[in-house]
Amino acid sequence: MLFTAAQISLLVNGKIEGDAGKTVSSFGKIEDAFEGQLTFLANPKYEEYLYSTKASIAIINTRYELREPVTPTLIRVDDAYSAFALLMHKFQEMAKGTLTGIQQPSFIADTAVIGKNVYVGAFTYIGEHVVIGDHCRIFPNCFIGDNVVLGENCHIQPGVKIMHDCKLGNNVNIHPGTVIGSDGFGFAPQADGTFNKIPQIGNVVIENNVEIGSNATIDRATMGSTVIKSGAKLDNLIQIAHNVEVGNSTVIAAQAGISGSTKIGNNVKIGGQAGLVGHIQIADGTRINAQSGVSKSIKNPFGYVTGSPAQDSATALRSQAIFKNLPEMEKRLKFLEDLVKQLLVEKAAFSQNGFK
Amino acid sequence: MLFTAAQISLLVNGKIEGDAGKTVSSFGKIEDAFEGQLTFLANPKYEEYLYSTKASIAIINTRYELREPVTPTLIRVDDAYSAFALLMHKFQEMAKGTLTGIQQPSFIADTAVIGKNVYVGAFTYIGEHVVIGDHCRIFPNCFIGDNVVLGENCHIQPGVKIMHDCKLGNNVNIHPGTVIGSDGFGFAPQADGTFNKIPQIGNVVIENNVEIGSNATIDRATMGSTVIKSGAKLDNLIQIAHNVEVGNSTVIAAQAGISGSTKIGNNVKIGGQAGLVGHIQIADGTRINAQSGVSKSIKNPFGYVTGSPAQDSATALRSQAIFKNLPEMEKRLKFLEDLVKQLLVEKAAFSQNGFK
């Protein structure tokens, strides 16, 4: 599909500078966009590219002052980044079309209740007493276990497995291969060194507007619920253990792991590959650096921790800086030891001779 | 289903205190159970909740002495935790019912041999010469490659892939999305910087009573077998490389990774996100802390290591404690240097003047 600068300007309520008839058919980043693409400039770090980009149309901020003439047609708006994101959304809407209906072969239990305007992909299994809300799209090769409830407008991508009794709210987006509701890792050690499985009879509750990346694993509670609260965003390959709670609008980056029964507050940011031990609390607004190992509760909100074991980031960074020079520090200590030893030898000699 | 205190007491061989006719229909933790739920008290840390819980029935230890009257009907047993776990097991047995038969559509090669009382879910693929033992349940969307052998009573959850030639014992439980028998990561570097694949023609052998979490990956051996021994318990998102051996009743927490040809003894405990290099041996009973990086064999049994690189835990904890205060330590060193420098200056002056 081709769009003119005039059409795009209308969509974002912008002001055109240059040829309003120029057309684009796709999006590109300013540093590598080519002719026929729409781009934008929001971050001043990329300013130089505005003067060399091959993009046909560029969206820029109203207040940005040109240093020299540019090639693309400009569309000026208050917030170039938001305007561009809006256009990408609209483009995506058009591209995905209106996927509805039940593809065959699929397996839907007689007792399942399927809402209006739902898409069920081929080779997807929907168990007994499942309830699927309106406008949900469940892609091919998914498994939806018995008694699962999906709210409206959920997006369950290929190969997702949602195990029995789990509940999802509205607008939940789960990426391919993710497992919701596998058993928590609970075993009772026996006298002979073997383990007895502790039944995991709880479920997982995922609230509205949650997004979970691909190949992640969210375990069901032993009893009660593992809870992912409203607006939380979880990246790929994340492990959430049984009975964990993840707060509203909390963000967890890829490959992080949260151990059992830990409660994470709202608006927390957890970096990639970070690990949290079980049974701790993390205060609202905490930031946890990538690869950190958090072994204790964090009680003061809006803290920032780093390292394994994690400590206050400012302190950790100072310790890390010194760690890099530990051999140097060890040399200084050795040098000082030698000096002091020398002083002591001289003093002893002085005592023996000078004071005799 | 409703159960009375009298019925439950019978199942666990307990002694009732209070109304034997009170009923429950589900389980709850003592700190958040509600009316109509069964709970238990085993850990003294939770004692206070016994006096405030809304649970209708509570299982407690015979020897526990009440400090004040309680609301729930009590059932006294020798070991409250075990009795409660037993009841959860019985509940789970009833809930899952008797899932048997071959759902359609599924794909079962003509040469496959399927045991008695087996469940094969829809969209599951079973290859040539596969042998499935009695009472196995293979859920939807699984892939069972050619020549795979499953013992009795295995539980192969949705979307599991077991690649050709792998062998499983009895009572093996594999959680959704896990891959058994993908190729080991073996490539021969060539003179031009590219790599030639080394064929991985071995398999994976999983012994009896092993449980493996969701989205884990267990690679086949280059030659011979990658072996997970009897009673081992592996959590989600674990990586087991080619030719690894995991010992009996060894427990590995989520996101840990074991590199090629490493041999792990019996009753070892490996924490989450820990990593082990290849070609090492880990002695029986070793404990490896979360996020540790083990780069050498551990020869003495029942050790405990921490850190990356891992060292004896007691020492590691002392080093970590000092690491947190490295900036302070560096200041002390600097202060001492200045003092000694001062002493030397004074001594030099003294030497020059006092002894002239």
Next chain:
Amino acid sequence: MLFTAAQISLLVNGKIEGDAGKTVSSFGKIEDAFEGQLTFLANPKYEEYLYSTKASIAIINTRYELREPVTPTLIRVDDAYSAFALLMHKFQEMAKGTLTGIQQPSFIADTAVIGKNVYVGAFTYIGEHVVIGDHCRIFPNCFIGDNVVLGENCHIQPGVKIMHDCKLGNNVNIHPGTVIGSDGFGFAPQADGTFNKIPQIGNVVIENNVEIGSNATIDRATMGSTVIKSGAKLDNLIQIAHNVEVGNSTVIAAQAGISGSTKIGNNVKIGGQAGLVGHIQIADGTRINAQSGVSKSIKNPFGYVTGSPAQDSATALRSQAIFKNLPEMEKRLKFLEDLVKQLLVEKAAFSQNGFK
């Protein structure tokens, strides 16, 4: 299938010592091969096993000098390891046979174009406008999204999901459960603490001869392409974020994670569980140790880094060695402080008395 030493010798252009009629039917490592197996000796570390192995035939280097008589028939070649790998390849070719044709039930959109001699497994979904090159094998339970293009001779293993618009070259091998082209993790923070999803409208491009392990995740670009270049080898459970570039013949071990927009050069080696922050460049030939945390660009080629945060490996190893003895070092510092304090006290006394 049985092969004689004479037949094998012919295949690898070798020279027989011993009984040319001895037969083998499988492969074994020299330390645990049994009768009827073919083995090899290349690494001198395993030399001793040549004299105790039960293998029937052993391939060894021409220049290797026997210390004493051996049991197996020997086949001498210039490069025993390569000869053995060649035989494993030939064996694997024979074992897998010629898997072609479309298994039923599968789902292939009318607009998809399927090449010659292609295998499509049961329960595999192939979307609109997909192009599958000649000799591709797509195993059961795969999802191939709309507009995906596969080159020739790709090996797409069970349960792989390749999302819409992604492009693969020739001879690409993707292991079970891996997800190619899930959305990048991009969200715009809002004033109220919630997040708006940033559409991810780019794709993933995988060049020729790439191999990707099982349950890995490769995210699509926000705009443009996430690129895995020719000959790169990625292990299991790896996370590649949006807009990352992985260079030619670069090798990444299991559970490593690369954050958004990072560009990795050619022939780089990244160890297991390593993590790289976003928006950095890694020079050609860099080696990154297991569990490292790389937070800055690495500009000089062929460097070697270790630690979190990563630093030059030689320095890091020295720092790590001292870290293990930090308590000892702290004691030395304390001892020195006490000594100097003592010196100062004595000097003060001397000043007061000796110089009065």
